[in-house]
Amino acid sequence: MFRDACPLVVTPAQLQVMRDGAKSAKSPELVVLDASWHMPNSPRNADQDFKRIHIPQARFLNIDRVASFHPLGLPHMMPDAAMFREFCGQMRITPSTHVVLYDTHGVFSSPRALYMFRAFGHTRSSILDGGLPGWLAHGQEYERGEPERIEESRYPLPQLDEQAVKDYDQIVANVERDPAKDPDAFYVLDARSSERFLGTSPEPRPGLSSGHMPHSISLPFSHFIESHTIPDDIAAKYTKELPATYTRLRSNQSLLSALDESLGPERAKEVLDGKRQVVASCGSGMTAGVIWLGLKMLGVEQVGIYDESWTGYAMRVGSKIEKVDLL
Incomplete structure (x- = not known):
């Protein structure tokens, strides 16, 4: 098409x-x-x-x-x-x-x-x-206000790649499978902060438990991006529209280092070699996209996103949640 x-x-x-x-x-x-x-x-x-x-x-x-x-x-x-x-x-x-x-x-x-x-x-x-x-x-142009009205186009009905989206039932089934023992189980990479993953910090959504799914792996999306400062002369023009800093995707070498640090060399190699499917998750399915993008930049083909992510998982009664033991 x-x-x-x-x-x-x-x-x-x-x-x-x-x-x-x-x-x-x-x-x-x-x-x-x-x-x-x-x-x-x-x-x-x-x-x-x-x-x-x-x-x-x-x-x-x-x-x-x-x-x-x-x-x-x-x-x-x-x-x-x-x-x-x-x-x-x-x-x-x-x-x-x-x-x-x-x-x-x-x-x-x-x-x-x-x-x-x-x-x-x-x-x-x-x-x-x-x-x-x-x-x-970079000194590029901008405009303000509403965009001009445009003539609509025709777009054919597309087909969704079912492997790209994971639902709750698929996640629950995977929770019951230990990836260390089951080569068909997929790795769930959690893009939330490590504190939310461990359950030591609360979720931003009131009443929602923090913690993580059994067998999931913490890989904060912040490890895939880097912060840059807007030049003073540019920032002075947009004090109301822009923050002082912005983010860019890290280099492929930095992405590899972050993946290796979070998964460990053996599991990271499995992912990079296409021997293990990966599913990204986060708070609501938004920043999981950063993990998805970083892995795609590294040539990983089998990457999906748990669409509901932690919010959908933790809201349901009976979902297994693990937290760090502080005692």
Whole structure:
């Protein structure tokens, strides 16, 4: 259905070249989407931020709205094929469109959006490394206000890669299997902080237990990204729109080191050699996308995401939860 795949990550300079090469600002060959998302306890509003400042001709992807209904009320669940098709049509995305996604943190929620496109087979998709802050730090243009109305396009009904999304039943079945003894069990990599994983710090969602699934492995998403400071002359122009720092994806060598440190050399080699399937999880399925992206950058093919992640798992009565023994 689609042309050849595009790189997973592009730089601000590369995106500018692509923009210059597009036939027009409204060309369906390139569509830039702001996929920003903030934690529930954040005072920021991604939709309002977009209206204040965004990359020229960008459109806004509300990850919480392009999402399937969940009986537990969980946000940003993977949309069904019809919903994804409708959104792409509204954004004037065609199967040949190169979609570039970014967020206002740098690298935070855009990997989750990229995961969605890739899971539906739209391999002509990338994230912008450094996001909007990285774009502005490189002296690139911006615009404010609502984007112009565009003519919708037709998008064929895609097929979801079922291996890319794991549900609760699959996770529970895997919890009962010890990966050290069962080569068919998959590794669950938990992207939350180590304190939440161990159960020594509370979850940001009130009433939700911290801790972790049996046999899961702690790999905080922060280990896959690095912080950069916005130059003073740039920051002075955007004091209301941007934080002082932003994040970028680490180098492949740093990603390898983080993976090796968390999994250990033997398990890391299993993953890199494709001998063991990996499933990323986090608080609600958002920053698990960073783990997914990092592993994809390392050439790991068998990477899925537990869509509900810890929120869906811990909300259910009977889910097995482990915590560190402080006594």
